[in-house]
Amino acid sequence: MRRREFITLFFGATTWPFVARAQQPDGMRLIGVLQGVRADDLEGKARFAAFQQELQQFGWTVGRNVRIDHRYGEGDADVVRRQVAELAALAPDVILTTGSQATEQMIQATRTIPIVFTVVADPVGAGMVARVSRPGGNATGFMQFEYSLSGKWLELLKQIAPGVNRAAVLRDSAITAGIGQFAVIQSVAPSVGVEVSPINTNDAPTEIERAISDFAREPNGGLIATASGSGVAQSRLIISLAARYKLPAVYWNREPVSSGGLISYGADFTDLYRRAASYVDRVLKGEKPADMPVQAPNKYELVINLKTAKALGLNIPELLIGRADVVIE
Numbered sequence: 311m312r313r314r315e316f317i318t319l320f321f322g323a324t325t326w327p328f329v330a331r332a333q334q335p336d337g338m339r340l341i342g343v344l345q346g347v348r349a350d351d352l353e354g355k356a357r358f359a360a361f362q363q364e365l366q367q368f369g370w371t372v373g374r375n376v377r378i379d380h381r382y383g384e385g386d387a388d389v390v391r392r393q394v395a396e397l398a399a400l401a402p403d404v405i406l407t408t409g410s411q412a413t414e415q416m417i418q419a420t421r422t423i424p425i426v427f428t429v430v431a432d433p434v435g436a437g438m439v440a441r442v443s444r445p446g447g448n449a450t451g452f453m454q455f456e457y458s459l460s461g462k463w464l465e466l467l468k469q470i471a472p473g474v475n476r477a478a479v480l481r482d483s484a485i486t487a488g489i490g491q492f493a494v495i496q497s498v499a500p501s502v503g504v505e506v507s508p509i510n511t512n513d514a515p516t517e518i519e520r521a522i523s524d525f526a527r528e529p530n531g532g533l534i535a536t537a538s539g540s541g542v543a544q545s546r547l548i549i550s551l552a553a554r555y556k557l558p559a560v561y562w563n564r565e566p567v568s569s570g571g572l573i574s575y576g577a578d579f580t581d582l583y584r585r586a587a588s589y590v591d592r593v594l595k596g597e598k599p600a601d602m603p604v605q606a607p608n609k610y611e612l613v614i615n616l617k618t619a620k621a622l623g624l625n626i627p628e629l630l631i632g633r634a635d636v637v638i639e
Contacts, residue, residue, distance in 0.1 A: 311320045329578040339376045339594055340622060342402035342423075344393055344416065346383040346409040346497050346539060353565050354382075357583040360404070364587035368592070384413055385543035404588060404593045407451075411539035413438060417449050420615075424599050426589045427451035427571035428582045430535050431487035435605055450599040451589060452543045452582045453606055454537060455562075458490040459576070461498035463560045467532045467574055470619075470626055473560040476505050478525045478557075480518075480548060483510045487607055491536040511540040522548075526555035534558035535566065537576075545569070556622055562637065564613040572618045573626075577607035611635040 347354035358380070364564070370376045379400060383390040390412050397405055398419040405425050407413045413427040417438055430438065430453050437497075441557060467474055479495055482488035492508055497582035499506045509521045525531055533552055535541055541548070549571050552559040561567060561574040589602060613636040619626050 313535075319322055325506065337375060339370070339595075340400065340402040341376060341378045341590060342397040342400060342405040343378055343380045344383060344390075344397060344407050344412045346403065346412055347456040347544060348384045348522065349382045351565070354581075357580050360580045360585050361590075363585040365590060366585045368591040370591065372546035376594075379583070383409070383539075383637075385539065385545075387411065390415060390539075397484050398423065398604065400451075404590050406590060409539055409542075410436060410485060413451075416437070417447070422426070423448065424593045425451070426586050426593065426599070428586050429454045429577070429579055431455065431485075432457070432490055435486040435490065439604055444601065445581065445604055446600050448599055450602045450604055452586055452602060454577045454579070454582070457490045457494045460494040460536065462503060462575060463534045463536075464495050464498050464506070465502060465561070466573065467534060467558060467560045468504060469630065470560075470573060471532055471624060473530050474496060475503060476528065476531040477534055478509050478522065478531065479506050479536060480509050480535045480541060480544075481536045482512045482540045484540075485538060488536065488538055489510075493519060495534060496535075506534075511535075511538055511548075513542050515544060518544055518547060519551060521539075522551045522555065526551075526557060531557055533557050533570070535559060535561045535571075543581075544577045553618070553621070558622055558624060564611065567613045567615045567618075567636075570615065570618055572615055572622065572624075574611075574613045576610060578609035578611045581609040582607060610614065614638065 345354050372378055383394040394415045405423055407416050407425060407427045408429050409425050410430050414428050416425055426446055428451055433439045433453055438449055479492050481492045490519050495506055535548055545566050549566055549569055561571050562576045567574045612634045614626060614634045615638040
């Protein structure tokens with residue numbers, strides 16, 4: 311694997327027992343963290359390390375003046391609900407969340423504890439904030455993309471597999487982001503000569519498998535995996551089905567590509583975590599999320615898995631490889 315940016319990983323004592331905030335030592339601040347991934351997820355660890363590293367630059371050191379209670383959603387809605395309830399009960403000084411599902415539930419659980427979110431799609435449309443410039447409530451943070459990015463996934467699919475004229479769009483029909491992403495892809499489809507149809511990732515795994523199997527019966531098809539918590543939970547299934555039916559697939563984030571997916575284009579989530587540290591610092595120093603604008607990504611990354619491309623019989627253009635931020639060989 312070639313990377314243009316190396317992240318220094320360091321992990322201190324970041325998970326602390328379930329204790330009330332009143333029991334914290336004098337002067338010690340408490341940060342709650344809820345990531346949607348599993349505890350052993352390497353990308354999740356790298357992102358949190360970047361957050362912690364940046365937080366230290368602002369003068370916050372674990373064990374000296376701050377403690378962190380770190381929880382994981384594991385891509386499971388029931389686990390997320392339990393972790394949200396436990397973190398809210400701790401009443402930390404600020405909570406860092408990842409993803410729309412965890413953030414929405416955390417806002418429902420508390421309207422008083424400051425929340426800094428990362429990797430959230432359409433926070434205004436989902437009702438998490440009143441507006442981007444002045445969120446107005448107890449939550450603010452960093453969204454993962456603007457909807458216009460969704461159209462680039464279809465263009466990228468056509469670029470790596472010119473013969474594709476049908477695309478199944480894997481989306482969560484139960485969230486505004488799922489509907490919004492599909493709408494943008496639909497609007498771009500005529501210009502690139504591709505017919506698109508949705509498959510719902512919020513369906514049961516057996517239904518997803520059946521839908522992709524039915525789609526694969528016709529030739530010249532490809533997949534686009536859009537952003538959602540349910541999509542993350544079904545990621546392994548989607549990757550395996552794409553391989554089984556030899557369907558080129560474009561993903562919204564890098565994890566599936568690291569696990570055998572073909573290609574992804576999306577925000578640099580590590581950079582979002584790094585930037586989130588500045589907002590956590592500002593909250594700890596007394597600023598209110600209501601007055602801190604929601605920010606869009608300013609770094610994006612293209613990730614390509616050449617081993618998967620070879621297995622699919624695809625020749626990735628050299629120009630595209632040269633533009634990639636990460637190439638898996």
